[in-house]
Amino acid sequence: MSNASPVAISHIEKIILVEFTNTRILDEANIAQIRAAISAQIEPADMPQLLIDFSNVDHLSSSALGMVIDIRKKVLDRNGKIRLCSIKPHLLEAFVITRLDKLLKILPDRPAAIASFKD
Amino acid sequence: MKEAKLHFVFPSDYVRMRDVQRAIVDEVKARHFDDESLFAIQLALEEGLINAIKHGNKLDPQKNVTVDCRVSSDRFVIDIRDQGKGFDRTEVPDPTREENLERPSGRGLLLIESYMHQVRYDDHGRHLHMERANQNQP
Numbered sequence: 001m002s003n004a005s006p007v008a009i010s011h012i013e014k015i016i017l018v019e020f021t022n023t024r025i026l027d028e029a030n031i032a033q034i035r036a037a038i039s040a041q042i043e044p045a046d047m048p049q050l051l052i053d054f055s056n057v058d059h060l061s062s063s064a065l066g067m068v069i070d071i072r073k074k075v076l077d078r079n080g081k082i083r084l085c086s087i088k089p090h091l092l093e094a095f096v097i098t099r100l101d102k103l104l105k106i107l108p109d110r111p112a113a114i115a116s117f118k119d
Numbered sequence: 120m121k122e123a124k125l126h127f128v129f130p131s132d133y134v135r136m137r138d139v140q141r142a143i144v145d146e147v148k149a150r151h152f153d154d155e156s157l158f159a160i161q162l163a164l165e166e167g168l169i170n171a172i173k174h175g176n177k178l179d180p181q182k183n184v185t186v187d188c189r190v191s192s193d194r195f196v197i198d199i200r201d202q203g204k205g206f207d208r209t210e211v212p213d214p215t216r217e218e219n220l221e222r223p224s225g226r227g228l229l230l231i232e233s234y235m236h237q238v239r240y241d242d243h244g245r246h247l248h249m250e251r252a253n254q255n256q257p
Contacts, residue, residue, distance in 0.1 A: 026165055028133065028173075059158075061165050062227035069221055090158050097233045098226050099215040 025064040048080035085113035159234035166227040175201030205243030
């Protein structure tokens with residue numbers, strides 16, 4: 001397995017932007033690494049604003065969906081906001097099937113997601 | 120193109136699992152399944168194998184996963200067997216219910232059942248049977 005980080009984290013003003021460096025979010029070890037990297041950003045923050053951009057992602061598993069739910073809980077526990085964006089239609093279907101589109105705010109693209117933090 | 124018949128027996132190990140997945144997906148791709156079916160098969164294969172290794176065999180390397188797969192140009196058929204305790208599908212909580220949306224369990228099975236055209240659990244849940252037709256067929 002590559003040692004390269006599976007996520008790239010940057011900031012747009014106060015927003016923590018997470019982008020995936022792999023097209024697949026499948027491996028348990030990989031998912032654990034992603035969870036740890038995002039948690040490290042959220043845990044010290046008060047009212048974190050987290051944007052997860054799925055532009056690069058072609059495949060994900062139910063474990064990856066579970067990881068997103070865990071991250072959401074951490075963000076909400078800190079009175080923060082979480083947005084997801086740029087999910088490809090075939091992956092969006094998995095969010096719809098599992099009804100996670102009701103739990104998470106999913107925006108079509110990054111500008112729309114950034115604007116939605118003002119809601 | 121001739122039907123491919125694949126048979127694997129491997130210990131509860133994710134690295135070996137990836138080799139099996141690759142071999143199966145290569146056969147599906149060689150038969151030009153439509154993109155939607157290819158995605159569905161990859162997703163269900165991932166969930167089915169992870170379930171067998173993690174939830175069935177509890178990651179016990181002494182326990183094996185057995186996979187029998189047939190891929191023709193019009194159909195993908197797979198049987199995944201583990202050596203665990205089994206489970207009762209009706210006892211797995213519905214992850215789409217409001218009160219379960221944040222719970223971790225049941226989402227993989229739901230995805231399998233949504234993306235595959237036929238799904239059956241035999242041998243008290245230790246045997247998962249899945250089928251999906253190729254939509255690219257004339």
